[in-house]
Amino acid sequence: MNARLPVSAGDPVATARRFRDAHEGDWRRLEHLLAIAEQRSLKALDDDELMALPVLYRQALSSLSVARETSLDRALVEYLESLCARAYFFLYGVRTSAGTRLAQFFLHDWPAAIRALWPETIAALLLTLAGMVAAYVLVAHDSTWFYSIIPADLASGRDPTASAAQLRDTLYGGGGQDGLSIFATFLFTHNAQVAILAFALGFAFGVPSALLLVYNGCMMGAFFALFVPHGLGVALGGWLAIHGTTEMLAIILSGAAGLRIGRAIAFPGQRSRLRAASDAGKGSATAMAGVVVMLMVAGLLEGIGRQRIDADAIRYMIGGAMLLLWLAYFYAPRKAGRHG
Amino acid sequence: MAEYRDPAMRRRFVTPEGVDLGLTLATAGDRAAAFMVDAAIIIGSLVLFTIGLAIVGAWFGGATGRFAIIIWLLGFFVARNGYFILFEMGARAATPGKRRAGLRVVARNGGRLTGDAVIARNLMREIEVFLPLSFLGYQAGEGLADTATTLFGLCWSGLFLFFPLLNKDRLRIGDLLAGTWVVRAPKTELTLDLIGQGAARRGPHYIFTDAQLDAYGVLELQTLEDVIRQSDWTTMQQVAETIRTKIGWTGPAGDVDFLQAYYQALRLRLERGLLFGRRRMDKHDRR
Numbered sequence: 001m002n003a004r005l006p007v008s009a010g011d012p013v014a015t016a017r018r019f020r021d022a023h024e025g026d027w028r029r030l031e032h033l034l035a036i037a038e039q040r041s042l043k044a045l046d047d048d049e050l051m052a053l054p055v056l057y058r059q060a061l062s063s064l065s066v067a068r069e070t071s072l073d074r075a076l077v078e079y080l081e082s083l084c085a086r087a088y089f090f091l092y093g094v095r096t097s098a099g100t101r102l103a104q105f106f107l108h109d110w111p112a113a114i115r116a117l118w119p120e121t122i123a124a125l126l127l128t129l130a131g132m133v134a135a136y137v138l139v140a141h142d143s144t145w146f147y148s149i150i151p152a153d154l155a156s157g158r159d160p161t162a163s164a165a166q167l168r169d170t171l172y173g174g175g176g177q178d179g180l181s182i183f184a185t186f187l188f189t190h191n192a193q194v195a196i197l198a199f200a201l202g203f204a205f206g207v208p209s210a211l212l213l214v215y216n217g218c219m220m221g222a223f224f225a226l227f228v229p230h231g232l233g234v235a236l237g238g239w240l241a242i243h244g245t246t247e248m249l250a251i252i253l254s255g256a257a258g259l260r261i262g263r264a265i266a267f268p269g270q271r272s273r274l275r276a277a278s279d280a281g282k283g284s285a286t287a288m289a290g291v292v293v294m295l296m297v298a299g300l301l302e303g304i305g306r307q308r309i310d311a312d313a314i315r316y317m318i319g320g321a322m323l324l325l326w327l328a329y330f331y332a333p334r335k336a337g338r339h340g
Numbered sequence: 341m342a343e344y345r346d347p348a349m350r351r352r353f354v355t356p357e358g359v360d361l362g363l364t365l366a367t368a369g370d371r372a373a374a375f376m377v378d379a380a381i382i383i384g385s386l387v388l389f390t391i392g393l394a395i396v397g398a399w400f401g402g403a404t405g406r407f408a409i410i411i412w413l414l415g416f417f418v419a420r421n422g423y424f425i426l427f428e429m430g431a432r433a434a435t436p437g438k439r440r441a442g443l444r445v446v447a448r449n450g451g452r453l454t455g456d457a458v459i460a461r462n463l464m465r466e467i468e469v470f471l472p473l474s475f476l477g478y479q480a481g482e483g484l485a486d487t488a489t490t491l492f493g494l495c496w497s498g499l500f501l502f503f504p505l506l507n508k509d510r511l512r513i514g515d516l517l518a519g520t521w522v523v524r525a526p527k528t529e530l531t532l533d534l535i536g537q538g539a540a541r542r543g544p545h546y547i548f549t550d551a552q553l554d555a556y557g558v559l560e561l562q563t564l565e566d567v568i569r570q571s572d573w574t575t576m577q578q579v580a581e582t583i584r585t586k587i588g589w590t591g592p593a594g595d596v597d598f599l600q601a602y603y604q605a606l607r608l609r610l611e612r613g614l615l616f617g618r619r620r621m622d623k624h625d626r627r
Contacts, residue, residue: 016533016535016611017533017535020533024530027530028530037431038431038432041431058357061355061357061359062359064359065359069614070611070614070615071611071614072558072561072562072607072610072611072614073533073534073535073565073607074562074565075530075531075533075534075565075569076530076533078528079528079529079530079531081361081362081528082525082526082527082528083528084355084359084361085361085363085525086525086527088355088361089433089444089446089525090431092355092356092451092452101455105455109456113456182406182409182410182413185409185410185413185414186413188413188417189413189414189416189417192417192421193417193466196421196463196466197466197467199463200463200464200466200467201467203464203467203513203517261517274516274519275519277516277517278448278457278460278516278517278518278519279519280517281457281460281464281517281518281519282454282456282457282460282518282519283456284460285456285457285459285460285463285518286455286456286459288459288463289456289459292421
């Protein structure tokens, strides 16, 4: 091994230097273009630069392969690795504009994600109904149950000791109050947080999500058990319906999203548990982004509509129309042929 | 720096062109630091936002005041849920805190990082961070924080907090659900090649025999590269002394010159080995 190779043929000094001299300009150019594109946007690059990006990226990749095989200059290899990674993430990143993405979300992704959740949606609906019936029966038999279901600050006077007239007052004539819009905004953010929780808790095999759904049904059942004996059942229905159809649907859907995750983790089927969980997580997350939109609508309906509109018929009409609108939007058959 | 090169944290990540980018996972420390920065930004801006709106509300009162409260409620909601989602959907796939720490979010399967994955990983933050926090805060606020509930809250947060340390890919629950990773993507500068540095000043005194160069392999070479690049005087002295003893050097000392000369000679010899398809991993590698 003592024999020295001639300098020209494969001498490492010369090879390393030639390699770097030949390509450094391209690396620098790629680095420069990436910096512009990352800091501002793709629009900051002209056509030539846009065309050059993928070419420079592939050159950098091959430089990386060569450097790994022939050079022990770690600083160089690390530089190329970081440069290639940045270029890769940029070139293979999401590059559709925000507007296109929003349109895609409302036209396709969201309804599709909701439709995919249909078995869980039915389960969530049944859980809510079960909670409602159970609480109704319990409170109707023994009114002290009401206190263990509804927190005192939420009841605010609407409890078994209230008279029919007092209860009627809580349902009508809220118009003209100050701070209604604040109340509506608060309800929106609060409900959205609860919905997100119902989704996130699905991680624990869906059990907490199911409990939240049952409890949500219980609260409604308890209120009905309170109002119906006073002959105010229909009135309470209208009072709830105007925003409630949207809100309840949103909460049921977020519970369904949570149940889907729980189901994927408990019964991953053919896929690995991790894979199943992440597939379910992503689909449900899309549904959740939409649920937040629904709750925003519910907040608006509640703040504007519920307190100003006193007639039962109109309350039912608005609530019913909203429900039909949502169901049609999510489940109505639509033209196939959209890909992507 | 040491952990950055930890081979246990490196993951294969093959591009469609068939090159393994060899990404390095972010350490728990990196991520904690990034989260602290983000939390500080969120809390700081919420405080400023609150003060600003309180002034507006108090000054104008009435309808404007109510409007200010609405804006505040919505602003709080967006800060809590939107901050991470909006930043991670951007071109850098990183929040300001992550950017500072040189991190970014990546889809584990090597595909695109999609919006739904970003939403999924961040909504889970709700039960990982905010739920236990607000739970504890509420209990403390009500004066109800007895030992049992506090303990439960701490266990709950602890479970999620240390979850990334309990799996080899450092996944948070949110990462697990969204199919994402957090990797190190630092911007690295192209530095000068150490080959050829100082050669003119050194003169021809540093000639090593093949036996002297055979004392070390690639691992030691790259450690030596770090030592020279960091140019910490004491370390360089110590390393130079160690190498001189090991190879039985009798020529001129001159620590910096010696180290540079030895690095160059060793690297040339090892790179020549590479050309013949032989990579000598470290000093124990004798084939």
